[in-house]
Structures are given as structure tokens and as C-alpha cells.
Amino acid sequence: MELLEREGALAVLAEAHADAARGDGRVVVVTGEAGIGKTSLVTRFVGDLAPGARVLVGTCDDLSIPRPLGPLHDLAGTVSGPLEEALAGGAAPHEIHRLLIADLKRPSPRRSLEEPTAAELERRARLADS
Numbered sequence: 858m859e860l861l862e863r864e865g866a867l868a869v870l871a872e873a874h875a876d877a878a879r880g881d882g883r884v885v886v887v888t889g890e891a892g893i894g895k896t897s898l899v900t901r902f903v904g905d906l907a908p909g910a911r912v913l914v915g916t917c918d919d920l921s922i923p924r925p926l927g928p929l930h931d932l933a934g935t936v937s938g939p940l941e942e943a944l945a946g947g948a949a950p951h952e953i954h955r956l957l958i959a960d961l962k963r964p965s966p967r968r969s970l971e972e973p974t975a976a977e978l979e980r981r982a983r984l985a986d987s
Contacts (some may be wrong), residue, residue, distance in 0.1 A: 860901055870902045938959045
């Protein structure tokens with residue numbers, strides 16, 4: 858996919874990935890107005906990574922549909938069993954944070970940025986309601 862005028866943003870993502878690959882953990886937050894191409898940018902970046910690169914992706918909902926810890930709930934299914942259970946069970950934020958840090962220290966397969974299935978959207982809605 859060709860992106861116009863995104864070289865700078867792709868370079869920032871590549872630098873963060875290189876730092877993380879050297880063991881210097883990184884979190885990147887991509888922000889912007891609706892429709893500006895955030896998903897296209899991240900999809901392109903992840904698609905260009907080598908097979909096996911670890912990427913965890915969470916998204917924020919529109920402010921009219923608040924979902925506490927929503928981006929972390931999106932990680933469910935790509936994280937360890939204990940973290941997934943903590944997310945589903947409504948564990949305290951500090952416990953979720955502790956488990957997330959532990960998960961980030963372990964290698965795992967990379968996550969696809971494909972659109973979620975209806976079953977995945979339903980699972981997310983159940984998590985948000987719990």
C-alpha cells in the first residue's frame with residue numbers, strides 16, 4: 858500500500874521498533890482525527906516488519922462510547938492466559954499493568970491488523986460490559 862507524505866511517521870515507528878528490538882521497550886501512540894489514515898499507517902508499518910516481529914495493537918473508541926482500558930482489552934487473545942483472565946475478570950488496573958509488563962518481556966507471534974470478526978467484536982463488547 859502506498860502512503861503519501863508518511864515517511865516521517867514511518868521513520869518514527871521504525872526507530873521505536875529498532876529500540877525495542879535492542880531491548881529498550883517502547884510504546885507508540887498514533888493519534889489523529891478520524892479518517893486521517895492512522896490504521897493505514899500502522900497496517901503498512903506492521904506489514905513491512907520481518908516475520909515474527911512482536912506487535913501488540915489496541916484501539917480507542919469514540920469518546921461517546923467509553924470503554925475503560927479499551928486498548929488493553931483489544932490485546933486479549935494475543936497475550937498470556939493470566940492477563941487475558943485479568944482483563945475479562947475486571948481486575949484492578951495495577952494488576953493488569955503488572956501482568957502486561959510481564960507479558961511484554963516474553964516473545965510472542967505478531968498480531969494481524971485485519972478487521973475484527975463479528976465474534977471478536979461480540980467478545981470485546983462482553984469484556985467491556987463486565
